[in-house]
Amino acid sequence: LESKNIEKPTTSPGAENVHKQPFIIGVAGGAASGKTTVCDMIIQQLHDQRVVLVNQDSFYHNLTEEELARVHEYNFDHPDAFDTEKLLDSIENLRHDRAVDIPNYDFKSYKSNAFPARRVNPSDVIILEGILIFHDPRVRELMNMKIFVDADADVRLARRIRRDTVDKGRDIGAVLDQYSKFVKPAFDDFILPTKKYADIIIPRGGDNHVAIDLIVQHIRTKLGQHDLCKIYPNLYVIQSTFQI
Numbered sequence: 722l723e724s725k726n727i728e729k730p731t732t733s734p735g736a737e738n739v740h741k742q743p744f745i746i747g748v749a750g751g752a753a754s755g756k757t758t759v760c761d762m763i764i765q766q767l768h769d770q771r772v773v774l775v776n777q778d779s780f781y782h783n784l785t786e787e788e789l790a791r792v793h794e795y796n797f798d799h800p801d802a803f804d805t806e807k808l809l810d811s812i813e814n815l816r817h818d819r820a821v822d823i824p825n826y827d828f829k830s831y832k833s834n835a836f837p838a839r840r841v842n843p844s845d846v847i848i849l850e851g852i853l854i855f856h857d858p859r860v861r862e863l864m865n866m867k868i869f870v871d872a873d874a875d876v877r878l879a880r881r882i883r884r885d886t887v888d889k890g891r892d893i894g895a896v897l898d899q900y901s902k903f904v905k906p907a908f909d910d911f912i913l914p915t916k917k918y919a920d921i922i923i924p925r926g927g928d929n930h931v932a933i934d935l936i937v938q939h940i941r942t943k944l945g946q947h948d949l950c951k952i953y954p955n956l957y958v959i960q961s962t963f964q965i
């Protein structure tokens with residue numbers, strides 16, 4: 722057996738030490754649009770990959786005593802409500818193969834340090850999920866794929882009322898006030914304008930199995946290419962012509 726024309730994968734010096742970069746997926750959309758369901762379904766279908774989910778909610782600023790005393794006047798739907806520097810720092814660490822501690826935000830006490838933080842290890846796939854995850858260009862630029870989950874405003878409001886009254890124990894009057902004062906205006910001013918950055922827009926959120934199947938197929942294809950290019954940055958052709 723003689724091999725002919727076999728061009729070995731040409732790697733730059735030390736390329737064997739080049740670590741694989743994670744494939745980063747951004748999932749944005751209004752509150753209660755079905756983002757979490759979409760992420761859960763993607764994670765479930767990518768069960769053979771190491772996938773981590775990072776929620777933008779984990780990066781809510783802690784409120785001052787003054788803000789806490791007037792919490793109903795605080796706009797949790799404004800980009801400034803999030804500590805984006807800390808989010809960027811965490812992603813940068815994960816990209817460089819370093820584990821990070823991600824806060825577990827408590828919607829009842831409005832604190833990001835009420836519970837122990839979650840240790841997140843570097844992974845093949847990182848899903849960044851949040852209402853305003855496409856807002857900052859530095860975060861957007863880290864993403865290999867951007868998904869916007871679309872749902873009608875009445876569907877989002879109905880889900881939100883159920884979630885906030887049942888899960889968060891909030892008063893329905895306060896939920897409706899917050900919706901008309903902050904949630905709806907912020908959706909129109911900050912969230913909806915980021916839809917244009919999406920590669921894929923999913924109507925009907927988690928109910929859209931066809932869209933999720935297609936997305937997972939695409940991620941698998943991209944993961945294959947992504948891995949190869951990261952391992953062999955100068956790989957052009959592998960000719961495997963064998964002659965007996």
Ligand code: C5P
Pocket residue numbers: 751752753754778781797798827828831851852904
């Ligand atoms: O999980 P989801 O993306 O739906 O969470 C975002 C929503 O959580 C925002 O619309 C914001 O108004 C709400 N929120 C809240 N109370 C907090 C923090 C966020 O109602 N303490």
